[in-house]
Amino acid sequence: MNILSHLKRFWRFHxxxxxxxxxxxxxxxxxxQDPAFFEGTWVVTQAYQPGISxxxxxxxNDVLGSSLVYHxxxxxxxxxxxxxxxYTEEKIDSDQIxxxxxxxxxxxxxxxxxxxxxxxxxxxxxxxxxSVLLFQEHNVAYTVFDGTFFRIEKTI
Numbered sequence: 001m002n003i004l005s006h007l008k009r010f011w012r013f014h015x016x017x018x019x020x021x022x023x024x025x026x027x028x029x030x031x032x033q034d035p036a037f038f039e040g041t042w043v044v045t046q047a048y049q050p051g052i053s054x055x056x057x058x059x060x061n062d063v064l065g066s067s068l069v070y071h072x073x074x075x076x077x078x079x080x081x082x083x084x085x086x087y088t089e090e091k092i093d094s095d096q097i098x099x100x101x102x103x104x105x106x107x108x109x110x111x112x113x114x115x116x117x118x119x120x121x122x123x124x125x126x127x128x129x130x131s132v133l134l135f136q137e138h139n140v141a142y143t144v145f146d147g148t149f150f151r152i153e154k155t156i
Contacts, residue, residue, distance in 0.1 A: 036070075038135065042069075044143070045153050047060035047064060047148055050149065051147065067155075070130075078128065080125075097115060108140065115134055117133070131145070
């Protein structure tokens with residue numbers, strides 16, 4: 001056998017190995033799912049009471065600084081654990097904000113684009129602070145509880 005036939009066999013064999021590795025990397029890369037935008041830790045930074053609310057202004061201000069943590073397998077809502085969370089995501093517009101919450105979207109800082117509403121239900125109990133989220137990615141985010149809108153900011 002001459003050197004040329006050895007080189008051909010070498011490249012044919014190693015080409016198959018390189019191809020198999022490339023397919024494996026591509027397949028594994030596609031299997032990784034990025035977390036949802038709302039997953040992570042959020043801090044309550046402001047309370048906004050546009051009308052009638054179950055909270056007094058003092059009670060609403062007591063919530064400032066609280067943290068809300070959302071993950072696919074659990075959530076921590078202001079020191080309340082949420083087991084087996086189910087997140088329901090829906091795109092809505094400013095008109096639906098006005099209908100559902102009796103406030104204009106632009107009063108909260110939302111622009112005319114779509115707003116994402118995420119509702120969280122927990123296997124272990126009733127709704128709590130942080131169970132309804134309204135946000136536009138990279139703009140503003142709120143959680144609504146008993147008629148009070150709490151502005152939340154994502155931590156890094």
